[in-house]
Amino acid sequence: MTEWLQANIVRLGELNSVEEKKNILSDVKIKLGSLNNRESEQISRNVDLGQLFTQLNSNNREFVDQVCDILKTLFGIFKAGEVYQRYSTEISQLITHPSSAVKSLALNEILCIVSNPQKIFLLLTDVSLLVAIINRIGDDDLIVAKSAMSIMCIIGNDSKGLQILYKGELLQNFARLLVKNDTTSFRIYEVVVDVAKSSKEGLEASAQSGFLTSLINILDSEDVLLQVNALELLTQLALTEEGLRFLEQQGVLRSLVQKIEHEVPLLNLLIPGLMKFFGNVAHYWPHEIFSKYPVVVSELFKVIEFPENETILGVALDTLGHISMSVEGKYALQALGHEMQLILPIIAAVIQKMPPAVKIHGLNCLAQILDVQKVEQDNRILSLTKSWFDYLGDDPLGMIVAICTHQFADIRQAGLKVLEVLASQVWGQEYISTRLGFIEFLLHTNESFKECKEAKYEVIRRLTEAEPNIFPAYIMEKFTEFVSGRSHLQVTDVAVERL
Secondary structure, eight states: OHHHHHHHHHHHHHOOOHHHHHHHHHHHHHHHTTOOHHHHHHHHHHOOOHHHHHGGGOSOHHHHHHHHHHHHHHHTTSOTTHHHHHSHHHHHHHHTOSOHHHHHHHHHHHHHHHTSTTTGGGTTTOHHHHHHHHHGGGOSSHHHHHHHHHHHHHHHHSHHHHHHHTSHHHHHHHHHHHTTOHHHHHHHHHHHHHHHTTOHHHHHHHHHHTHHHHHHHGGGOSOHHHHHHHHHHHHHHHTSHHHHHHHHHTTHHHHHHHHHHHTOTTHHHHHHHHHHHHHHHHHHSHHHHHHHOHHHHHHHHHHHHSOSSHHHHHHHHHHHHHHTTSHHHHHHHHTTOSHHHHHHHHHHHHHHHSOHHHHHHHHHHHHHHHOOOGGGOOHHHHHHHHHHHHTTOSOHHHHHHHHTTOSSHHHHHHHHHHHHHHHTSHHHHHHHHTSTTHHHHHHHOOOOOHHHHHHHHHHHHHHTTOOTTSSOHHHHHHHHHHHHHHHHHHHHHHHHHHO
């Protein structure tokens, strides 16, 4: 097999006809698809790929793609780093090749190396290769650019890689790409933020490079869309404790709050990004954010109470839900006083009266507000979630049940998610047990939409775990029978779909 493969590779260099070359590659592909371990090992030891690399200089795109396909298969036979060690010059040249397929082939091989902690050192002294990879971050092909970004992120997350990332030619090429265009500059910033959030050392190095300061300065740009993009990246950094402290020290959070307080021009375009920023941060540190930046919370509630458009309202509901997911977040919201008592009836109105897309945001928000993991449930938190549910209106369970009969399946599914949350808490189980006709609705209502079937199954599964003496024994038996039968149906459904 080894001799046959090498002979065919040599033959490719002797032929002028592209069609004949394609036929050879087709034969090679078939042979490579049936290799045993012994043949693979012999090929990796003895076959010279050099002449196969030269075939990538063809002007025939289809032929070049075929060569890439063969090389990809052959690369998979070699151990990590072995292709680069044997063909480092060729790999470097492929990264600057005009074909995106060829560039991707080389970058994917490099990505395999940097993803191996024992092999990444092979690349850290090859400055010209690293520069070539950085330059591909500005490539017109997004797949190529993303591969290059992934490589540099991994290098920046490595302690030794971090030492060279912002030095010499690498630093110069990062800086050069930063001014190429907005698209490329934000790709660079994405790499910088990824490195900065990976470790304390990564944050320090990224800050010293000046790139983080450059990103922060965009928040004062006159281009609101650039501000939104910068805010999205800085949100990722703020989700690490060190990153949040850094942004506070740089005055970023205070500056963002001032934008809200002073209602800067085009604030509406910024509001979703600002809410996502503070919402994500408050998800982890709710008490700290609420106490330091109370205007953020008041603005969030104001947007829900007096929405200017449905898009912003959806983001606000998502943000409130995200903040309230944790028990700590729930207690931080409770500490605000009567805010939740005022906002929950508004959420109920959203669920009942707003267009379908906004209804779903409202239902998802409500599910997160009420949800408490079993291991975190105690009398205090259950008393709080019960009071919040009661604030929704005179008959909140009736409202949710009505939603679960809505004509749109995605709204029914969101409503059933709320029911699942209720079914996991003792007060919710008590409400369900006394709701006339509700058990029949769960057990006997036909549902054609698969996701809704699964959602209803989860509600009943939760009820099988209900506290003792809430439901009569015969009802618990019905729940158990439904869950057992539904499990069987799930397997059958999957089998049918595969057929």
